[in-house]
Each structure stands twice: as C-alpha cells, then as structure tokens.
Amino acid sequence: MVSYGVITPIEYLKGVGPARAEVLKAELGIHTFGDLLRYYPFRYIDRTQFHKIERLHPDMAAAQVVGRLIQLEERGERKGRRLVGILKDDTGTMELVWFQSIVWLRKSLQVGGVYVVYGKPQLFQQNLSITHPEMELYQRGAKEIGSMHLQPVYSSTDKLKKLSLDSRGILKLQAALLETLSSQLNEELPDYIVNLHRLMPLRQALTAIHFPKNQEELGQAIRRLKFDELFFIQLKLLKSKLLNTQKFRGHRFEVVGERFNTFYHKHLPFSLTQAQKRVIKEIRKDTASGAQLNRLVQGDVGSGKTVVALMTMLLAVDNGFQACLMAPTEILAQQHYQSITRLLRNQIASVQLLTGSTPRKDRRVIHAQLEDGSLDILVGTHALIEDAVKFKNLGFVVIDEQHRFGVEQRAKLWRKNAIPPHMLVMTATPIPRTLAMTLYGDLDISVIDELPAGRKPIKTMHLYENSRLRMFGFMKEEIARGRQVYIVYPLIKESEKMDLLYLEAGLETLMKEFPLPHYRISVVHGKMPVKDKEFEMQRFVKGETQIMVATTVIEVGVNVPNATVMIIENAERFGLSQLHQLRGRVGRGAEQSYCILMSGSKLSKESKLRLETMVRTNDGFEIAEVDLQLRGPGDLAGTQQSGVLNLRLADLTTDQALLTEVRARVIKVFQEDPQLSDLRHARLRQYLSQKEPGISWEKIS
Ligand code: ADP
Numbered sequence: 001m002v003s004y005g006v007i008t009p010i011e012y013l014k015g016v017g018p019a020r021a022e023v024l025k026a027e028l029g030i031h032t033f034g035d036l037l038r039y040y041p042f043r044y045i046d047r048t049q050f051h052k053i054e055r056l057h058p059d060m061a062a063a064q065v066v067g068r069l070i071q072l073e074e075r076g077e078r079k080g081r082r083l084v085g086i087l088k089d090d091t092g093t094m095e096l097v098w099f100q101s102i103v104w105l106r107k108s109l110q111v112g113g114v115y116v117v118y119g120k121p122q123l124f125q126q127n128l129s130i131t132h133p134e135m136e137l138y139q140r141g142a143k144e145i146g147s148m149h150l151q152p153v154y155s156s157t158d159k160l161k162k163l164s165l166d167s168r169g170i171l172k173l174q175a176a177l178l179e180t181l182s183s184q185l186n187e188e189l190p191d192y193i194v195n196l197h198r199l200m201p202l203r204q205a206l207t208a209i210h211f212p213k214n215q216e217e218l219g220q221a222i223r224r225l226k227f228d229e230l231f232f233i234q235l236k237l238l239k240s241k242l243l244n245t246q247k248f249r250g251h252r253f254e255v256v257g258e259r260f261n262t263f264y265h266k267h268l269p270f271s272l273t274q275a276q277k278r279v280i281k282e283i284r285k286d287t288a289s290g291a292q293l294n295r296l297v298q299g300d301v302g303s304g305k306t307v308v309a310l311m312t313m314l315l316a317v318d319n320g321f322q323a324c325l326m327a328p329t330e331i332l333a334q335q336h337y338q339s340i341t342r343l344l345r346n347q348i349a350s351v352q353l354l355t356g357s358t359p360r361k362d363r364r365v366i367h368a369q370l371e372d373g374s375l376d377i378l379v380g381t382h383a384l385i386e387d388a389v390k391f392k393n394l395g396f397v398v399i400d401e402q403h404r405f406g407v408e409q410r411a412k413l414w415r416k417n418a419i420p421p422h423m424l425v426m427t428a429t430p431i432p433r434t435l436a437m438t439l440y441g442d443l444d445i446s447v448i449d450e451l452p453a454g455r456k457p458i459k460t461m462h463l464y465e466n467s468r469l470r471m472f473g474f475m476k477e478e479i480a481r482g483r484q485v486y487i488v489y490p491l492i493k494e495s496e497k498m499d500l501l502y503l504e505a506g507l508e509t510l511m512k513e514f515p516l517p518h519y520r521i522s523v524v525h526g527k528m529p530v531k532d533k534e535f536e537m538q539r540f541v542k543g544e545t546q547i548m549v550a551t552t553v554i555e556v557g558v559n560v561p562n563a564t565v566m567i568i569e570n571a572e573r574f575g576l577s578q579l580h581q582l583r584g585r586v587g588r589g590a591e592q593s594y595c596i597l598m599s600g601s602k603l604s605k606e607s608k609l610r611l612e613t614m615v616r617t618n619d620g621f622e623i624a625e626v627d628l629q630l631r632g633p634g635d636l637a638g639t640q641q642s643g644v645l646n647l648r649l650a651d652l653t654t655d656q657a658l659l660t661e662v663r664a665r666v667i668k669v670f671q672e673d674p675q676l677s678d679l680r681h682a683r684l685r686q687y688l689s690q691k692e693p694g695i696s697w698e699k700i701s
C-alpha cells in the first residue's frame, strides 16, 4: 500500500506521468502534490452570469458571453497577422481576435462549436470585439461539470495546453488529487483557533476552492485559506521579533547625558515637533530597556528625520558608544554629514564622513579613530559595511531610506559588534499599515506624522506641453524673487540613451530661454563622474546656480530650502511614490513652493489617476494607499527583496480587516505561550521547526 502525501512528486499522480510532470514543473513550478493543491483557480465562471452580445459595451471591465463560433480566418500579414473569429448569439455577432498562438488556435478551436467566451469588450472601428479571449467549449463541459454553478478557471500555458492541460485538464487533475489526498489534509492551525475565528475546516476549504458548490461556500473557503496564509507569515515575523528581544540583549543606555541635553537646549535652532519628540521618546524607551532596538521610523519627506537620528545618536555617545548613519547615495551621505556638523557646530561630538570617494589617507585616519574610540559618529554610504571598518564599540546604527539597502547589508552592520547595535531604520516612503505589518512585522514602528510648523503646503499643478511658455514665465518670476528651480527628467534603464537625449534637448531649449550671464544652470545625471556630480550639486546648494536640471538622482533626501519650484518632465512616466519623493525636494523653507507636472496629452487611465492624485493631496500616506491599489504590493518599494509577499490569495489592499484579525490572534498566542510549549500549540511549533528555504528572518533589520 503506497501512501501519498503533500510532498509526493507530481509524476506519481494518476493522469500525470513524466511528460506532463516535466512541463508542470517548468511552466508552473508545480513539483509536488501540495504544489498542485495550492494552485488555485484565478477566477470562476459563474454559469448564471452571461451577457448578451447586444448588451456588451467597451466600458465593461470584462464580460462573459456564450455563443457559437461561426467563422474563423486569418487576416493581415506580418505584424498585422491575426486570427479573427466571429461569435454569434441570439442577439448579434462580435469579433474575437488573436495575435499570438495562431497556428495552435486554428487547430484547436472548432468552428460551429458553442463557447463560453470571457474577456474585455472593445470597440474598434465601430466593431465590437474581444482580443485574446479565454475560450471554453460549452457543450463538452456541460456534462462533466454537472451541477457546478461556478466553474474554476486555472491559468495555463501553450505548452501545457498541448498536453491537454488547459484549465479543464488541470481541473481534472485537481479532482484526482483531492481523491488521493483527502484523508491526509490535516489541520495546520490549532483547533481552538479554527473554532474561535469560525473558519471552515482546512480539508473542506481546499476542496471547495477547486470545487465550490456555491458563492457562499467559496467565500468561506477563500477566507479560510487567506487566514492561513497571513497567519503563518505573522507567526514567523512575530516569532523572530520575540527572539530578538529575548536572545539579543541590547546595550542599555542608562542616561540621557550631557551631550544630548546641551544639544537640545543650546544648539537646536528650532523647537521639535510633537511627533519628533514622541519618536525620540519611543527610541529612548527602547534603548533603556536592555533589549535590542529594532525600529522603523516612517516620516514623510521634510518631516525632520535627520535631527531625530542625530539626537538618538547623541544618546548613544552619551552612554559611551559609537554611532553610525548609513545613506544610500554619496550625495545623501554628504548632506547628512553637512547638516549634522552644522547642527553640532564642531562641538559636542566628533563626526566623520566615509564614502567610496574618501581618499585613502583620510580613510586610514578614520579607521584608526574608529578603532581607538576617538570617533563618535560616522556618516557614510555602503563604504561603512566594508570589513575594514571596525568600531571600538558600535552601539547605534541608523539606516536612512532603508528600502535601498538589501537585507544582507543590514545584517552585516548588525554583526559589527559582539552585542548587536540598536538599529533604527528611517524611510520617507510611507507604507500603508497593512503592508508595514507584513513587511516589517518584526520591527516596531514609529511615525513622524507632522511637518514642522510654518510650512506652507506645496501647490501642485499638471500642465501639458502647450503651456510650456507659461511655465517658463513662472520660473522666471520665481527666480526673480531669488528662488531656485529643479527640473527633473525621467531616466529609466531600458531607455537610458533616449532619456539622456531628451534631457539634452530640454537643456538646449532651457539655455536659450534662460541665457547666461543672467541665469546659471546646473546639470546632474547618473552617467556623470561622481566628482562632477558633487561639484554641480554644490553649486546649486550654495545658490550659485538657479536651475538644477537632473535625472532622478536627486530623488531622495537632498535638501535645498531655497528651492521652491519642482518641475517634473514626462511626469506620466514616474511612479507615484517617486513623484511624491521628488515633490518633497521643495517646500523645505518658509516660502510657498510649487510642483509642476509636465506631461504629454495622451495619458493612460493609470497615469491620469497618478497625476490627479498628486494634484489632489500632499499626504504621503494617502498617496501610498493609492499606489498600493494601482500597483499591488509586489511593486512597492522594498517588497521585491523581502520574499514575504508571495501571497496566493490574500490581497493587502483589500484584506486589511482580516490581517488585523490575524495579527491580533498571533500576538495573543505569543503572549499566552511565548515558547509555544503548550500542547494546543503543537502544530504551530512543528510548523516553525521545519526548515524553510529563503530568508532567515532572525537576521533582518
Ligand atoms: P526628512 O525627514 O525628509 O529627512 P530633514 O530631516 O531633511 O527631513 O528635514 C527637513 C528640513 O526641516 C531641514 O532643513 C531641517 O533642518 C528642518 N527641520 C527639521 N525639524 C524641524 C523642526 N522641528 N522645526 C523646523 N524645522 C525643522
């Protein structure tokens, strides 16, 4: 008697065999029974929801039609070559169009057959059509699916279809699989949690997601499976958070000492916002607790994160430790260094800058000072994590704009001291709450949700090319008032050469419009040698030039309070968070600032929504929510590297309530039973003891 389990290789499933197994692995990553079981349908055909052809409308996102394929022919040549089918129901006819897989489709589609057709209706030259529709033979399915109201649709590929593994073929495999496995699908959650949260039993849920009896059952199944997905992510995250606090004794900062106090009372040129004070207090509390601090500080651009970083570093210095601040770019590191030395006025603590372009000689001095402990604060770039950089007693690490750094780089800093230093990561990319809980579930989070007083909200407008002269006029007015202007061009790797040409063309126009000696222009782009970049940047910072033409290298952090106008060329090509970051370069002084989004007149729906959102609001969190909805979590800053967002079912934009429920439960589990030693948590303990490939969460932050 052979016993099958979820880890049984897929070729052993009845109906699979070596050839199909090969393709399932290569095309869908399905290696085992378990993989197939978790290959969920991406939608369901609701047999009660069909549209009539005469009712179709190009505004519909998608529609499902049933009709007879009465004609199928190839039209056009070369690039215009396409397969066109005519579908007819009792109200009219429409076209179905394919540009790909023509040979294969000609063979497999049956003229005269009745099909369920699904796709987005379009109007092209007054003809209603659907391009690349999903096609499902209606009659053949009718018997098999029997009373199935909701027929699952699985995504498939050409190669799989050639082995008869289209959506229906996959459904057949699922049926065989569930029969084979049914007795083995044991609960993974503790029974009491299943009961408390009124979850459908796992076995039933896994069956129902492939073979739902009705919407109600399907809804319950999906809720159950989403719950599990989120639950086990939170379990891992919160476990490592717990481990960190237990395992990693942190340096205890006993006192708020003289340097901190002197700085606060004598040097600080402004009063802190309530939010800044609150965050400093939160950090102070952590560092006094004896546990290692792992905290994310989120604060919109201009909210004053640098001074928070500085003051908490002084706290470390007061307690006899060294501190460092790492920034993602040379320019940023330099700015941090300058603002910090300016704030400290060469008193209170010693500070050095270390970057890739620090001369060897200086580097040696810095290394020596770090090791003998005479250097208090080191500011720099990736250069900080090189092995040659050794601290005498590193107690506090600040990482700015952290999403630019990989996990491994953070871990390296972590290891620079026998007792790991406190870790503070700062980001100006606001992350929606749900995402933060998932992505940084193992960190504590502080939010600076207030801008320094006296700032005027930036006015944003969206202009088309035909208003360019108006824009130039406006620039001149602002420059006449002594203000400075940024003009930013997109620079995207794939079209780098073209982009640079645009920038150069733009520059040429500008130089005619803003001639020397009256106007002076700086240019900065990523292709320039670092030295030239720095030089140009500095001229702008010092106010020697009034216009800064740049690519997105200036996106993060750069601080020139006298700059009041941000012009973004081809704004439709930027993502929302990038636009928001760029806009944050202005509005840093007391003057009214402006952001002008220039775009072409042909805009996609999405671009339009992005630009409208920018015009409507300055609130980074609101913008992040829209961004999350537009792009999905996988594309948001920092998520690619994290690997935690390979969610199959749960959707962080729509499942916030469920995530909150799940997280509260997991927190309760650990509160009641930190070691998971309780018998009722045996399944959870077992889950965590399985070695999983991928990231070791304990190391992160
Ligand atoms: P970000 O959070 O974007 O890194 P910065 O730390 O660069 O912001 O601060 C932006 C500007 O605001 C700097 O010029 C800084 O000196 C100033 N600033 C910071 N905190 C305050 C405050 N409480 N009151 C007035 N100005 C402040």
Ligand code: MG
Residues within 6 Å of the ligand: 305, 306, 400, 557
């Ligand atoms: Mg900053």
